[in-house]
Amino acid sequence: MNSLPAKIQDLTPKLAKLCLDIEKFGKLKSGEDFASKTMLVGVSGGIDSTALLIIATLLARKSGGRVFCAHIDHNLRKESAGDRAFVEELCTELGVPVKSLKADVAGYAAERSIGLEEAGRIIRYDFFKQCLKKFDADFLLLAHHIGDLSEDVVMRLIRGTGWPALAGMDAYDPKRKLLRPLLSTDKDSLEDFLRSIGCPWREDESNTCDDYTRNRIRNHIMPLLYNENPNLGAGLIRLKNQAELDEAFWDEQVAEAIKHVQEVEDGILLPCSILNKYHSALRLRIYKKILDDLGPGHTLFDSIILLDQGFLARKSGSTFQFPGKKVVKVNKAGLLFKVN
Template structure:
């Protein structure tokens, strides 16, 4: 099929103009990101998801102004990855979109760090994107995560034992990292149809079939079973995501009114419902340092506070501790 890039937003077929406007509404209403004069870096792997994202952002920039750039990280994991780089560079050239690329030996990085391949790839990818955004003086990084990715993420979080509202899946926007996911509630089949209409191909990553990676195992084993039981499972995930964002915003407001310093005071705890107390414990721990605070330990901490077991100390990953005192719960590092 011949590529038919629109010269202006009005040149888009009506169906796909509405598609782009839907992404614009999602950015504005759900993510709180104004699409006008948007300065954005597209994480561009060359796959269908990121290619559709790049085209959609390009079309919206024709309508709203702003600037779109693209960045591609070659993980050095596949023999033909250099062909992906060339393909991405050529597409960006046709669209007159600035393009950055870099090659990293992810396997060597994983060996040196002791992390798995998936985690290492994620860490180096976001480090590269952060540097690329800064170099181009852009406001946001946009990634092509879609509703299928969100569904897989919810299942993975369920398997890990994630609590609510984190169980509703990855956020659509992360302001601390200047990161947004404009396609998060869009189905992949819609993205592919968008590209096919414009006559744009994409690259297929054969490592997506490698079931030694956890996400691929979820995708190829659990997800088909979920869809067999409930074909509308992605729609359910989209509703769950929206409810989770509402609840997360509510609890953030409650915690912001109650947090300061390293002492969570008895006055605050005595007025708080247990649901709020547990979230406050976690927020104070996160302020001390990184590490996963297990729900069982948080529950034991709350039980100790209710029983006024002054002097009791609870340890958390990252050498963090919480100590019960007459004044409240004191958070810090292990001596």
Template structure:
């Protein structure tokens, strides 16, 4: 894990890290590994467990996690929320509400505790699920490559992204370290669970190296994003808090395929929200037709405006 983080330029040596701890095998292994690296890498480890108030067994998990933190000697924080009530008030789904609240609380708590990084337990199987879901939703390249290992602005890092679920469980078994099982992860009422338990196993059955191939795809996408980010910086765009603006004359120097990559990368810079191929294609068609005053909307509350002299990428 140390080599993996260094390879992708994650500055974690001597840092204070907040682990998003659920008690499942992924976050449990993450907390253990970081604890083992604590002395070697001069780390200060804290963990946050969020009880969403959705499962009765969550209170038993709290007890397990308290004992777990004592064993591995890191500071533990437990917060309780009522996601069900919040979902009703906001008229959103339980899964979406829980995810949004989880990230919001983690960021706020990390800031409060002066943590340099927020460590999440996503692993290679999660990455494969993410790629398949993006494919189902029509994501364009390189967004199709899946989640990032490091989101610098949000201080989020995913140190286990190169490890499979089986490798993580084998590691915990070797240490005789137990973990919790969230039964809701086996319910097929959400897309991610259906992909996890029905679609992904079929791919792995057809090709036992499927997860390795997903990691290669992820590596290729990361290289591609890096290269196109360099091209965008050479364009010298005007960057504001929630806006990126590029001169149309500069964009006209590129071929359509290259321009679509630039559009995708600018949208990616504005934050969460998958960059769908159909939307990018529509934007390119409008640009090539020299349309002015047109707008194209994207997931994540993003908007692109085609002005007389510029193309504006907006967030919010």
């Protein structure tokens, strides 16, 4: 490994601008000067996360923040020990404390009868959570970029996701302290960054394998979409911006409405007097929120539509069932939500 740049001023103007744009984007999304805080960066050793680790380190040196690194050896490929060695060497060079985990993803997946992708995700986020605590970090930085966002939108479209979730992964999720500062950056810029500073990275051969939906989307569907519009990424960033505004709007409206919910003896009552004032676009989101708050179980849009039709028809006495043993009963006073 060549010696890496010590500060942003050592970079070419183009690369320095890349770093500052990434800082600006992260600040805008989190509403905080994240680079002056304690950041935990999830690093696999691939292009994206290697670039993110270096950029986060340069930004931290400028803004007075601290950087820690978390690496997971998924133990699914023979190269994974080499990935770990690479990440630990890089961290040493950058002066970044690193914590690695050798996980038995295949075993975890088999034990719970879930897919490898899902098992990996659960183990990863669980480990990140531990590391956030251990390092007392303010932010978990992940290296998802425009390409990942685009794939995610297509994945969600395929799955039948509704608005605003259709617009893809969040740039900032305060609940998980998760920030994706590269989400409006394209992969080519990250590769260009690493090449320019002479920093190597690890290739993940499993990315080219078609066993995973995600890889099939990446390798076969995305090239066709980008072929129709090379600026697809910009359009999806715009869509995500619109989704964020809409989500904030609906969250506000729903929170206001939920205040009028009454706890009664046999459940939670959403009074007709309140529901009558709202448009169905809002009513559906209120039902969804109350049902989600009742506990686990994924509520489908079509079944919420049926519930709303029940409300509109004032079918007193009729009952609607939802996953997770949730039940909504229509009565004269309104809709009664409970878990059986």
